[in-house]
Amino acid sequence: xxxxxxxxxxxxxxxxxxxxxxxxxxxxxxxxxxxxxxxxxxxxxxxxxxxxxxxxxxxxxxxxxxxxxxxxxxxxxxxxxxxxxxxxxxxxxxxxxxxxxxxxxxxxxxxxxxxxxxxxxxxxxxxxxxxxxxxxxxxxxxxxxxxxxxxxxxxxxxxxxxxxxxxxxxxxxxxxxxxxxxxxxxxxxxxxxxxxxxxxxxxxxxxxxxxxxxxxxxxxxxxxxxxxxxxxxxxxxxxxxxxxxxxxxxxxxxxxxxxxxxxxxxxxxxxxxxxxxxxxxxxxxxxxxxxxxxxxxxxxxxxxxxxxxxxxxxxxxxxxxxxxxxxxxxxxxxxxxxxxxxxxxxxxxxxxxxxxxxxxxxxxxxxxxxxxxxxxxxxxxxxxxxxxxxxxxxxxxxxxxxxxxxxxxxxxxxxxxxxxxxxxxxxxxxxxxxxxxxxxxxxxxxxxxxxxxxxxxxxxxxxxxxxxxxxxxxxxxxx
Amino acid sequence: xxxxxxxxxxxxxxxxxxxxxxxxxxxxxxxxxxxxxxxxxxxxxxxxxxxxxxxxxxxxxxxxxxxxxxxxxxxxxxxxxxxxxxxxxxxxxxxxxx
Numbered sequence: 290x291x292x293x294x295x296x297x298x299x300x301x302x303x304x305x306x307x308x309x310x311x312x313x314x315x316x317x318x319x320x321x322x323x324x325x326x327x328x329x330x331x332x333x334x335x336x337x338x339x340x341x342x343x344x345x346x347x348x349x350x351x352x353x354x355x356x357x358x359x360x361x362x363x364x365x366x367x368x369x370x371x372x373x374x375x376x377x378x379x380x381x382x383x384x385x386x387x388x389x390x391x392x393x394x395x396x397x398x399x400x401x402x403x404x405x406x407x408x409x410x411x412x413x414x415x416x417x418x419x420x421x422x423x424x425x426x427x428x429x430x431x432x433x434x435x436x437x438x439x440x441x442x443x444x445x446x447x448x449x450x451x452x453x454x455x456x457x458x459x460x461x462x463x464x465x466x467x468x469x470x471x472x473x474x475x476x477x478x479x480x481x482x483x484x485x486x487x488x489x490x491x492x493x494x495x496x497x498x499x500x501x502x503x504x505x506x507x508x509x510x511x512x513x514x515x516x517x518x519x520x521x522x523x524x525x526x527x528x529x530x531x532x533x534x535x536x537x538x539x540x541x542x543x544x545x546x547x548x549x550x551x552x553x554x555x556x557x558x559x560x561x562x563x564x565x566x567x568x569x570x571x572x573x574x575x576x577x578x579x580x581x582x583x584x585x586x587x588x589x590x591x592x593x594x595x596x597x598x599x600x601x602x603x604x605x606x607x608x609x610x611x612x613x614x615x616x617x618x619x620x621x622x623x624x625x626x627x628x629x630x631x632x633x634x635x636x637x638x639x640x641x642x643x644x645x646x647x648x649x650x651x652x653x654x655x656x657x658x659x660x661x662x663x664x665x666x667x668x669x670x671x672x673x674x675x676x677x678x679x680x681x682x683x684x685x686x687x688x689x690x691x692x693x694x695x696x697x698x699x700x701x702x703x704x705x706x707x708x709x710x711x712x713x714x715x716x717x718x719x720x721x722x723x724x725x726x727x728x729x730x731x732x733x734x735x736x737x738x739x740x741x742x743x744x745x746x747x748x749x750x751x752x753x754x755x756x757x758x759x760x761x762x763x764x765x766x767x768x
Numbered sequence: 769x770x771x772x773x774x775x776x777x778x779x780x781x782x783x784x785x786x787x788x789x790x791x792x793x794x795x796x797x798x799x800x801x802x803x804x805x806x807x808x809x810x811x812x813x814x815x816x817x818x819x820x821x822x823x824x825x826x827x828x829x830x831x832x833x834x835x836x837x838x839x840x841x842x843x844x845x846x847x848x849x850x851x852x853x854x855x856x857x858x859x860x861x862x863x864x865x866x
Contacts, residue, residue, distance in 0.1 A: 308836045313836055314836070314839045321855065322842075322856050324845075326839055327840050342831035344834070362822070373862055419862055426861050427859060428860070429856030429858055566830075567828050570829055
């Protein structure tokens with residue numbers, strides 16, 4: 290039988306406000322345990338949470354960027370359960386009236402664009418962090434994370450494969466990073482993804498029994514976990530078995546999912562409206578004000594890069610992968626570098642050097658104007674592309690201008706025809722064999738002679754001119 | 769409205785992590801039952817034309833600005849902890865996935 294997978298994603302992102310969602314404690318991830326805490330986020334009785342305006346505005350911005358409708362009227366609710374990371378024994382979340390709902394993200398998989406529906410995005414508080422590595426029989430609880438604003442983004446079950454899930458997560462993260470509302474750092478837990486996975490015979494309307502895979506440390510891990518889970522479920526069904534509804538963890542070392550708990554009884558969270566927090570009313574004026582503050586989003590920017598700068602879809606995709614990368618590229622082009630050259634340098638040598646130095650483009654020591662200036666020196670024939678490649682690391686490390694550096698090192702390209710004619714004659718005299726070959730019609734021999742000429746000039750000869758002059762000298766000395 | 773049973777009391781007590789003796793359970797069957805009966809009385813009211821009340825507060829949009837203020841010092845934060853190592857609240861070992 291042919292099966293198809295039905296996958297929905299739940300993504301939690303910590304919003305990078307300065308202070309927590311209901312109190313003024315810092316959200317700094319790197320603080321020592323239990324130093325960013327107060328009676329509110331420790332869940333002391335008698336405290337009053339007050340909602341952080343920025344957290345609401347970030348949440349609405351995400352909703353708008355995900356093409357959601359924004360609730361005119363929404364509220365916070367209490368979700369009741371017991372766990373050591375939850376001092377109040379309830380989490381303040383949103384139940385029936387989320388801040389935003391009914392949106393979509395476009396993903397591209399195998400060249401095809403597909404729309405993945407967004408069910409809702411709601412605001413809640415993060416819980417404390419448990420640590421199990423203290424030794425002894427105890428677990429430690431750190432409340433620094435308790436009360437950090439968390440946005441839960443729930444997709445429709447529109448995803449059909451691990452590859453689509455990967456594309457969805459990548460597109461979502463890209464949008465969140467463009468908005469600047471979250472660090473989206475999976476290692477630090479500021480972005481956490483869970484997948485609900487079931488399979489059903491192709492053509493069947495009803496969903497199969499689902500499993501939930503969580504605690505995966507990367508997007509590629511999520512993709513692999515989903516692929517594993519689809520295969521596992523198929524095998525069970527094909528052998529006449531039944532899927533157990535449960536939570537499964539991803540064991541990256543063994544490449545399998547492992548049962549964590551079965552959902553025998555459905556959780557009964559007994560949601561009710563949070564009486565300590567006033568309802569949230571986002572009127573059209575506020576919504577429009579937030580919309581006006583949205584940056585150009587990745588898909589729009591990518592399309593503009595293709596159109597305005599004549600870039601290929603691939604190049605435009607790479608250059609808009611992050612907002613910082615796109616900003617860098619645009620700054621180089623603004624400094625008068627031809628777009629295609631700018632794209633090649635950034636995606637090629639600049640990126641390679643940054644990777645080697647473990648730097649992000651946002652921290653690129655080479656200023657966009659300096660890269661543009663260097664490209665300008667190639668364009669006007671002052672230096673060859675080869676020389677530019679050679680000096681780029683130093684340009685990046687010293688902060689000197691390209692002009693100063695090439696003058697200092699005597700690297701200005703030889704574009705003086707008289708000087709090159711002299712060298713060309715020497716090269717021809719020193720290599721009678723290849724010269725004769727060329728004259729006998731072996732055009733390829735010219736390449737060797739050009740190479741010799743470049744060697745003789747330490748790479749400083751203008752390659753185009755060197756070609757022309759050699760060809761001319763080989764022709765003229767025939768008679 | 770269905771009557772409250774002993775099973776209902778057990779279920780609710782379980783959710784609230786309460787251990788109740790039999791006498792208390794019997795008493796709660798009656799008390800919870802009378803609360804629900806009162807709800808039935810409210811349900812009997814004709815609310816045609818009455819705007820639904822969505823929230824107990826009649827104010828909206830009460831916010832604080834995103835400013836960091838000083839937190840408790842750690843000693844004070846941990847003062848009431850039944851068990852601590854000076855940095856963490858210590859709790860009986862949690863098995864992941866519980």
